[in-house]
Amino acid sequence: MEELALRVQGGEVSLLREIVERFRPLIESLAKKYSFKGGSYEDLRQEGYLTLIKLVYRYKRGEVRLEGYVKGSLERYIRSFWLKELRWRKGVVFDDEWIFKEAPGQGKGELPLSDEERRLLELYYLWGYNDKHISEKLKRSRSWVNAKRRKIVERLKREIT
Numbered sequence: 001m002e003e004l005a006l007r008v009q010g011g012e013v014s015l016l017r018e019i020v021e022r023f024r025p026l027i028e029s030l031a032k033k034y035s036f037k038g039g040s041y042e043d044l045r046q047e048g049y050l051t052l053i054k055l056v057y058r059y060k061r062g063e064v065r066l067e068g069y070v071k072g073s074l075e076r077y078i079r080s081f082w083l084k085e086l087r088w089r090k091g092v093v094f095d096d097e098w099i100f101k102e103a104p105g106q107g108k109g110e111l112p113l114s115d116e117e118r119r120l121l122e123l124y125y126l127w128g129y130n131d132k133h134i135s136e137k138l139k140r141s142r143s144w145v146n147a148k149r150r151k152i153v154e155r156l157k158r159e160i161t
Contacts, residue, residue: 001066005059016053023052023070030075034082037128043085044078051077082128112159117152124149 001022008016027048035041055070063069113121116138123129123137131149135142 002059002061005056005066006061008056009059016056019056020049020052023074026071026074027052030078034078034128037082039082039085039128044082047081048074048078113152117148120145120149121152
């Protein structure tokens with residue numbers, strides 16, 4: 001594989017297709033992973049392919065094997081792109097009120113949640129944070145975040161149905 005990268009760097013660009021096909025499953029799996037956390041699958045996939053091409057041209061023989069270099073770097077670059085995409089979306093208003101029925105004494109689309117509960121759900125479902133990161137932001141334990149999220153979801157399911 002290293003030989004292919006060096007030949008591509010030497011000008012045999014047609015060999016790049018073989019390298020891209022070799023890493024396609026990795027790129028698609030990373031794109032799927034971060035799309036489940038709120039990213040755009042197509043954007044993440046395209047960013048993965050572009051990053052792979054850049055990595056092939058930056059690769060230097062002898063420092064590390066190409067596979068290890070690409071796997072580690074792709075994960076970091078795609079995660080970084082995903083985080084930038086989420087930060088950009090923070091300014092976007094989402095109209096999700098169709099999900100929630102109107103509760104007695106509340107305005108349309110309002111949930112019977114405390115500010116902390118609302119923030120927890122927003123961090124998890126909208127921004128794709130995991131329990132560890134939510135616990136750091138809310139200054140609570142990871143087990144509290146996990147248990148609280150489950151209880152909130154169960155409560156909302158009961159209230160909505």
